[in-house]
Amino acid sequence: MPDRSTTPSSPRGVARHGRLRRRGPVRMLLGLVAGTMAVVLVSGVSVAAIAVRSATSGVQTVSLGNEDEVAGVDISAIQGGANILLVGSDERDDGSQVDAGEVDGIRNDVTILAHLSADHTQLTAVSFPRDLMIDVPECVGDDGQVYPAEDYVQFNTTLGRGGLSCTVKTVEGMTGLAIPYAGKITFDGVIEMSNAIGGVDVCVTRTIRDTDSGIDLTAGTHTLQGAEALAFLRTRHGVGDGSDIARISSQQVFLSSMMRKIISGGTLGDVTTLYKLASAALSNMTLSSTLDSPDTLVRLALALKDIQPAGIVFVQYPVVDDPRDPNRVVQSTTDAAALNAALNADQKFTLGDDSAGRGSVSDGTAPVATTPPAAPSETSTPSDTTSESSVPAAPAATDAPTTTLPSTITGQSAAEATCSVGSSR
Template structure:
C-alpha cells in the first residue's frame, strides 16, 4: 500500500475470502502465541493432542474462502511455514467477565500476523497499529453487502467492513503473504490464560496509572494475572507517550515475559497447566475453518514444540506519522518493503541495536536468555513457507540466511527482558 509521506508502492493481488459467521465476543487480541498458540504452537505433542481434541469440540469457526490452500495430510509436524492472523475487536458476549465500557462499532483494535519460518526455528509476530491509514480491497460484509475498494481507510475498521476475512484480505495485500489461518480471542480468554499459568511477571520503570483501563502499578516488577493483566494490556494512556504505538511495545513486554515462562519456566512440563491453558484459549476463540481442525493444531504444535525464546520475534509493522493527521500513521514504504521482503523470502532476521519501541526499555537488571534457535535438520523452499500450505521438506537444503532489519523497525525477541515505560493519566 502506498506511503502517503513518500511514493506509492506497486499493487499486490489478494486472495478471495468468505464471510465471517458473526459471534459476539472480543475487543482486542492480547495474547498472540502466548495464549491460544502457547499450547497449539509450543507444547509437547501428546498433551497438545489431548488438549486440542477436547477443547476444539465446541469452538466456533469461520470460512476464509481459501480452504484449497491447505492440504490434508497425516498427523505430523507441518512441513514448511505457516501464516496465521490473530485479531480482536470491540465485540463482546453478554455475560462477559469484562466491563470494557461502551462499544462503538466492530473494530479490529489489535491485529497480529504470526509467521512461522519453513524450518520451524523462528516465529515472527507482526503487530499492526490500529490507527494505520491504508488502502482496503473490496470486501463482502456479513450481511452480504459489498464494500468497494477504498483508499485512505483506518486499519481497525476492516473487521466491520467484511468480517475476519476482510482483515485477512487486507493484510495479504499489504504484505504479499498468503494467510490461510485466522482467529479471534475474547477478553475472557486473556483473563483465563493468565490465570492458567499463575500470572506473568512484568517490569515497570515508573508508575503506570490509567483511569480508562483501571491499571495502577508502581515502579517495579509485578506478577499480573486475571483482570489486572488485561488492564495492563489494554492501557494506552498509561504507557510511553500515550499512543497506540507505545501500547504495542508495552504489550510485547508482557508477551515476551509470558513466552519465557511458558517455554523456559516449566509450563511445558506441567500437563495440568498445559491443559488449562489450551482450554482457556480455545474456548474463548473463533477460528477459521482451516485452523479449527484438531489435526492442524497438533501439526502446528509439533512444528514449534522445540522453539526457544530467541526464536520468537515481536515486531511492530513499520509506520510514520501521517502528514494529513497527527493522530494517525501511514506505512513507512522503505521499512515495510524490507520487512515484507524478509517474510516472503523466509529469511531469518534480527532487529537492529536500537529497536526499542515507544513504550518499553531494556531491563538492565535481568539476564538475557541467549539460547539461539536450533539448527534445522531440513527446510522447505521460501514459497512453501509463505503459502502456509504443507510441502515436503528438503533434507539437503541449508538453513535460511540471516539478515538484520533496519534499526527504524521496532520490536524485541522473547529472549529479551524489557520493562514497560509508565505514565499517568
C-alpha cells in the same frame, strides 16, 4: 487460481497506513499459537492431542473463502513458512467478565500476523497499529456480502467492515503474503489464559496509571493475571507517550515475558495447567474453518515445540505520522518494503541494537534467557490419533545468513528482558 497456502499471493492493493484512535477498549491477543504451543512444549504429543481435541469442541468458525486451496496442506510443512492472522476485537459477549464501556461497532483493535519459518526456527509476530490509514481491497465478508474497495480507511475498522476474512485480505494486500489461517480472541480469553499460567511477570520503570483501563502499577516487577493483565495490555495513556505505538511495544514486553515462561516450563509442568491454557485460548476464540481441525492445531504446536526465545521476534509494522492527521499514521514505505521482503522470502532476521519502541526499554538487570532442558514426553494413549511419527519433520535449517532489519523498525525478541515505560503525562 494460485495456491495461497503454499506460495505468497500478490499484493491486492497499495496500502497506506496511519495511526491511532483516541478512544475505545483494546483487546490483547495472546492467542492460539501460545495456547497450542504451551500444551506441546512441556507435555508432548499425547496430552496435546487430547487437550486440543477436547478444547476445540464447539469452537465457532468462519470461512476465509480459501478452503479448497488449503485442503490437504500440512500446516507444519508449508513451503516458505506458515502465516496466521490473530485478531483481538473490542466486541463483548453476553456474560463477559469484562466491564469496559460501551462498544461503538466492532473493531480489530489488536491485529498480529504470525509467520512461522519453514524450518521452524523463527516465529515472527508483526503488530499492526490500529490507527493505520490504508486502502482496503474488495472483499467478501463473513456474512457473504461483497464490500467494495475503499481508499484511506482506518485499519481497525476492517473487522467491522466484513469480518475476519476482510481483515485477512487487507493484510494480504499490505504484505504480499498469503494468509490461509486466522483466529479471533475475546477479552475473556486474555483473562483466562493469564490465569491458567499463573500470571506473567512484567517490569515497569515508573508508575503506570490509567483510569480508562483501570491499571495502577508502581515502578518495579509485578505478576499480572486476570483483569489486571488485561488492563495492562489495554492501557495506552499509561505507557510511553500515550500513543497506540507505545502501547504495542508495552504489549511486547508482556508477550515476551509470557513466552519465556511458557518455554522454560515454570508452572506448566503439569497436565492440568496445560489443559487449562489450551482450553482458555480455544474456548474464547473464533477460528477460520481452515484452522478448526484438532490435527491441524496439534501439527502447528509440534512445529513450534523446539523454538527458543531468541527465535521469537515481535515487530511493529513500520509507520510514520500521517501528514493529513497527526493522530493517525501511514505506512513507512521503505521500512515496510524491507520487512515485507524478509517475510515473503522466509528470511531469518534480527532487529537493530536500538530497536526499542516508544513504550519499552531494555531491563539491564535481568538475566539473559537460556535454552531450557528438554521436557519429558508423556506416554502415548489409545486416544491419540496424532503422533510424532505422523508429523513431517521440519526442513533442515538453512545456512542462509541472518539479516538485520533497519534500526527504524522497532520490536524485540522474546529472549530480551524489557520493561514498560510509565507515561510522562
